[in-house]
Structure formats: C-alpha cells, structure tokens
Amino acid sequence: MPTNGLRQVLKIQFGLVNDTDRYLTAESFGFKVNASAPSLKRKQTWLLEPDPGQGAAVLFRSSHLGRYLSAEEDGRVSCEAEQPGRDCRFLVLPQPDGRWALRSEPHGRFFGGTEDQLSCFATAISPAELWTVHLAIHPQAHLLSVSRRRYVHLCPQEDEMAADGDMPWGVDALLTLIFQSRRYCLKSCDSRYLRSDGRLVWEPEARACYTLEFKAGKLAFKDCDGRYLAPVGPAGTLKAGRNTRPGKDELFDLEESHPQVVLVAANHRYLSVRQGVNVSANQDEEMDHETFLMQIDRETKKCTFYSSTGGYWTLVTHGGILATATQVSANTMFEMEWRGRRVALKASNGRYVCMKKNGQLAAISDFVGKDEEFTLKLINRPILVLRGLDGFVCHRRGSNQLDTNRSVYDVFHLSFSDGAYQIRGARRGGGGGGGGGGGGGGGGGGGGGGGGGAGPGRTRGRERAPPPPTRPVPPAGRGGFWNTGSHGSVCSDGERAEDFLFEFRERGRVAIR
Template sequence: MPTNGSKALTLVVGLINYEGRYLTAEAFSFKLSASAPSLKRKQRWTLEQDDTQTQVVYLRSHLGRYLAADKHGRVTCEAETRDEAQPDCRFVVVAQSDGRWALQSEPHQRFFGGTADRLSCFAQFIGDPELWAVHLALHPQANLHSVARKRYAHLSSEGEGEVAVDSNVPWGVDALLTLVYRLDGKYALKTADSRFLGNDGKLSVDSGRATGYTLEFKCGKLAFKDCEGKYLTPMGPTGTLRSGRCSKPGKEELFDLEESRPQVVLTAANGKYVSIRTGVNISANQEEETNMETFQMEFDRQTKECTFRTNAGQYWEVVSHGGLQATAKEVGANTMFQMHCLDRRIALRASNGKYVCMKKNGQLLAVSDAIGDDEQLVLKLINRPILILRGENGFICHHKTSNTLDANRSVYDIFTLEFSNGAYQIKGIGGKFWYVNSVGVVCADGETPEDFTFEFLEHGRMAIRSAKNGKYLRGEQTGTLKADGDVVKCSTLWEY
C-alpha cells in the first residue's frame, strides 16, 4: 500500500492555566512562569511519549530542556536530557471531562499547577490551579490518519458531502483538514471547501455546538470528543467520520495528524499539463487536471532540493540521456531537483546539472544548459485553497482596528487563494483582497485583486513576493506585515 511519506507530527502544545495564562520557559536562568497572555515560541512545549510506559510523558521546552518536579514539589526546567532529570521529569496526563489536563508527577504522585511565578508540583488533589487547557501549537492544516483503519480522511464528493476515511494516500485538495481553535477552547474540523464537520457526520457552513470537539491525547494519538461526550470514529464501509457510541476512546477513535505536504500541477510552455497519464515518461500533454497531473513536492531539509512524487508513490528521476520518468521507489541522487524561481515561472535543474526542458512532442528531459522559454514551467499549488500563514513571530491575522495585518499573533485567520497565470490573489474577511499600499504595508480591504508570487524554497516554508513592488513580505516583531524585503531570510519565510 502506498503511503504519503509523512510521519505523525510530534505534538507541540501551549498549556493555559486557570487564569488564562500560558506556561512559559524563559531563557534567563531557565525560569518558569505562567504569565504570558498568548502562545508564542517561549510558550511551546513538545510532548514526548515514554518508549516503554505509554501513560508517561515528558514535556520539553523550546530551549530543549525538560520539565521536572522533585519530591518537595520544586519545579525546574534545566535538564538537557531525560536521563539527567530522571525520574523527576516523568508526568502522567490526567484528562478531565472538559478537556483540560492535570499533570501528575509519576514518581511523587503530586499535581503541577500555580500562577505567575508561583508554580509547584505539590498538590495532593486536583483543583483549578492544577488544571491546564491545551492549545495545539502545530500548524493547523494537516492530513488526518485513522490508526485502526490505516486510511486517510478526505472530503467525499458524493451527495452533499461527508468526511470519509478510506484513502490510501491523502491526495489532492480534498485531503486537507484545518483545525480551527475556538474561543471556548474546543476545536472544529474545517474541510477544504470551508465547511465544518458536525458530530452527526454532516457538514455545515457555520460552526456551532455540534462542530466543537475537545482534543484528548492517548498513547501519543489524538481523539476528538464531541459535546455529548462521544468520540469521532470512522463508520461503515467508506469510514464516514462521525461520533460513535463510545464514551472512552479505543483504537477506532484514535488518529494521527500528519504534515500536509504541498501538491502542485505544472504547465509547460505548450500550455499543457505535465502528466504521467500515458506511462512512466513525464510529458506535458494533457488538457485537464487529475491525480495523474498532480505531484507532491518534498524538500530536503539540508540541501533545500526537492523531489516530485506521484500518488502511486513513485518519484521523478533522471534516466539515461536526460529523460525524466516516474519510476523511482526511493529518494536518491537522481530524484533531486533544484528549483529556480523566475517571477511567475520556475525552472528545474536536475542532478546531472542540466535544466529540464520541453521537447516538441511535450516530453520533458533534463538536457538544457540555460533557461529559455522551453525550460520554464508554471507551478500551481492546489491543496491550499484556504491558507494559514505563520512566520517567525506568529500567525498572520487581521488587525483588530485597522485595514492592516498582524504577523505576530498566537491565533490565526484563514485566507482564501485564487490563482492566475503563475501568481496568487489572497482574500480575507468579506472577500476583500490583500494589497500593498504606498508605504509598503500589506492591507486587507482591497476591492480589486493584486498579484503575489510564491517561492517554494525549503521544507514547509515559502517566501511571498509582491508583484507590485517586487519585494518580499516581511513580518516585523511589532506585528506589522510589510512588502519591503530584499532578500529571503527568517522574517520573510512563511510556514503554510
């Protein structure tokens, strides 16, 4: 069975105390507090499962240090390894009916809690100070994989639509699910067509009581508990996702979140889609987009080179005489390509040092020494019709009192993408478009579309360039989003 090549995402969370403040690990003296009003880098905690005892977890700070509590209830976060802090870094999550956690020291049986800089792990019983709400700190757009069925969830096209759990691979736009964090601490599941999943399995345009779920964690997996205390589960032959009868999560109710990798279609100089429909040879010879014209881009974290993967699990590779075929079963030297961004087009340089070009019959070969018209491709991202962007300082969100955008928020807004001739228009609230004003600030109340180009440069991140002034979008620490970046750096890269 083909897989998507993705592993389950490591769970990264923010922990919110009863006063609405986040647990924070400070760089200075590794001090701990619960005083931050929002979820940013210092408030992110990685949940690690114990290798032998599934009920035991470890909490690692953004500094790579482990939370620990000694027999006197003193809490620290200084140990660089689990072994250094054993057994004091071992905790058990005691989930409450409202979805909050109590964190119990496994060796000392006391509960962790407190406020501001008065944190301890000495309470014998669970009260409000010992309860923590959980805010996922992952990028909220992902693929959902059923542990029991070993299949992926996707938006079904039958009837009025449902979320079915019957795909071998999460392919195309229908496999994208967005976790929407709500003010009540619950999460909603939003499909690619901007509808919310209800506990009866039906989809609706509005989010209400029946579309809110409490996230529970069991053995490193996720379960979704609805407003009636039941859990989402795949049901029937197609695995329709809806609440079942169980009031405790078993294997059928457990899911993994997996990274949703970018999937694209490519158009060559002849105006035809690049395809493998006629065999293993990669050719630009199709008039419509299907799974055979859709490819998944996977970037190497070190080299920043990328591969192109088919929905059957094969990779593009350079074969003899520079030909391109979708035959490789594993990533290797001949499957790697350097992507060159050319405004609204891209060019691909293969492992043999040659550029990919289109021959008169539409076949693609890596035989060119320079970039001309036949070496240029239009690349369209297809599995992000709705878009959430996170930079080094936080998510992009509409400013509360002006027409600008904040780029340092712990909550996110969902934007809509429209594609046109190698560029994208981005829409926000009320269908208004992003645009760059006269001083380079990005605004979100435009009546007419303005073009932005996307440059896919590394794993999970892209740069966005204004077609108007040619500058990269840059997020300032103060939150202002500007189109004034001249080069790609941390402040101009966006997780999508």
C-alpha cells in the same frame, strides 16, 4: 507510497494556558517555570512523552530546554531534570470543558497557579489548576486513521469526511485545525466544519468542537457528549462512535502536508503520467495523473516530484524524464529557478528540462526559453494559514493590517491566475477565522504552502470521481483582498485582487512577493 521522506508524522508540540490566559513557560535561568507569557513562543512549547514504565503517567518536556517538568513532594516545580525521574511523572485528567488537570503521580497533588507562583500542592481541582491545550504545530495537515491506515478526506458527493484514502492526494485530503473556545474544530478544504454526527456545517457550533487527548503519541478527538471520533462502517465515515474511551479505532496521526502541484507547459497542456511512465505535456484536464507532490530537500534546496502512480520523476539516459524512481537520488532532484510567473527546472546533468515537440519532457537544454518555462500551481491550499519565525500571520486587532508575530491566525482564501495568487481574508465574526497553533517554536517557521483553485473532489488510490454539480458555497461573503500600502505594509481590506507570486525555496517555507 515509499516512506523515504514522504510520510512525516508531526511531533505533537503544544502550549498550556492557565485560567488567566497565560502560558506555562520554562526559563533558561535557574530552570524555573512560570505562567506569565501572553502568547505561545519557543519557551512556551512542550512535548508530551509516555512514561518509560508503560503506566498511565506522562512526561512534559520543554521543547527549547530539552528538560523535564518535575514536582517535588513539597510542591516545588522546576524544569531542570535532564532525565525523567519519579518526580517527572504526571497524570492528565481531561475535564468536561476540554481543559486538563495535571496531577503528580507519586505525590497525588495538582499542578497550577498564576504568574511565578506555580506549585504542585493542591489537593483538589480549582480554576487555577486547569490548563487549556494549545497546539504549537502548523494547523494544516493530513489525518491518518491508526486502525485502518487510511487517510481522512472530504467526500463532496456524500457530503461527509471519510478515512478510506491510500494516499493523501489532492485538495480534499487537507484538514485545518481551528482553535475555538478552548476546543478544536476540524475544518475541511471547502471551509466547513465536521460535526460529531458526521455532517459538515458552516459554523463551529458546539457539536463541531472537540477536546484533544493524547495516547502513545497519537491524537483522539472527544465530542461534547464524551464520545470519540472514529471511522465508521465500510466507507470509513468520520463521526463520533459509541466509545467513551479511546481505543485504536479512535486514534489518529497528524502528518505533514507537502505542496501538491500541477504544471502547465508552453503548449498550454498539463504535465501528466496518464499515458505511461513518461512525463509529458499532453492533457487538458487537471486530475490525479496531472498532480505531483513536491518536496524540497533541506540541505540542497532542490526538489523532487512524486506522482500518483507511485514514482518520482527521474533523469534517465539521453535526458529523458520518467516517473519510475522508488527512492530519492541525485537523478530525482531538480533545481528550481523562479522566473516571475514561471519556473524553470534544471536536472542533475546541469541542463534544463524542456518540452519536446511530441510533448515529452527531456533535460537537454542549455538555456531557458519558452519551452523550458512552466506555470506551477499549488492545488492543495485553497485555504491557507501562514506562520513565520515569530508567530502566525493575523490581522491586527481593530485594523486590517497584517502582523507576523501572532499566536492566533487568520485563515486566508486563495485563487490563481496565470502564475500568480490572489489572497483574500476571512470574513470577520463568523467561523472563517481561527486561533491556534503556536508561534515560531523550535524549527517550525515557514508558510503553509500556497494553493490555487480547489478543483473538484479527488478519490484516493484511484482516479478522481466525477465532480458534484456545484461546490458548497459559504453562507456569507469573504473579507478583503491582500494589498500593499505605500510604505510596504500589507493589509487585507482591498476591494480588488492584487497579484502575489509564491516561490517555494525551502522545505515548508514560501516566499511571497
């Protein structure tokens, strides 16, 4: 896969929560730190950086100030240092319950406290010196094994997860991180959780919860027995191995999950590259050759379409559309015009893409008619987490009304019909929902993409395998459907599905109407 924009390793941002459920906060005034905030927003977001001296120590940098946390010999702490010095070096000591103890490397004292009474002067670890790690990134992503350079995906036929994919293609490569009892669970696209023995289960039981550890910017997942997840055997089955210290086999990258789409033309057939490099509307089945990775340019808001065969759609002579480009250029960019349940695409020559009589695509139309309209369906968000500028979308406590400023999130289920999506809430009280991730920290924002029906399992680097007889079904019913109230409020208690339209107008963001 070309690396010009397709693979973005997510910068690990997080919050630190103390024993009284308050977040470590870096204030602009006086560069003071406190633990007073009840939720994870911009001021509570931190980055972990390795010590330039190549030792075991790490640095904590405030995401919004760009300055480093430091502890002086007398225990005073601040976030004033513009460059990391000796007092900025901390050792992270993971505890059995998943929390961290932070010890100043030069002074040997532990960092902790409550409210505005924070210090780094404790000689022993008490509850006040323990911090829970709360990721501030969008929790839906791809997981890449560092040692094998392969992506983790759901293998529905083998009933497991495996790190054997050359590309994170299709719905089965989507993972959702669920924050559960101060640990994290790995949730597959069919809403099951990965247990440390490699099995997939419906509830986030103790053996399906992991402590996060960071090493050189990579992630490791430690189970309740102190062992780490790793790809095991020739198939790369993901399970806890024997190691009690994370080596290269136990390290993973989190990568941004771009929308993957299928498009249906006016002849009711899928756009495909199955028969060569021409993009044509000539297939009745939705498989890898009919799936395209859609990426929106931050500046122009135009989009590219990348095929499973390794090429971008590009405009060629006489208006033809081929999936042959290996680099992004003006000819690979398309302007999207949202037309209710349909979308029209305008190429760099200023003309609209249409379906010719033989099914091939060409940018030769000056106006939009039936042959210039396409149905676009997102296939890699069967479950969906949404984040806005101020936080995540989650139901209000004691109510089914949805808020957009929460530090915890609901996991929603999507279905698709004729260009529209139906959104259903998670069942209450089980493993369907989750808390995690951060509020609108830094340049985050955005929704997690949309998604239609999950479809059968896909294999990476080759055509999709035959589907299993049936997809696993959750043991209990889901929650209510999204519906709009009389005053424009949105609730998740509807008995009947209501249609919502998804419009992808900016990178990583979706407008829902």
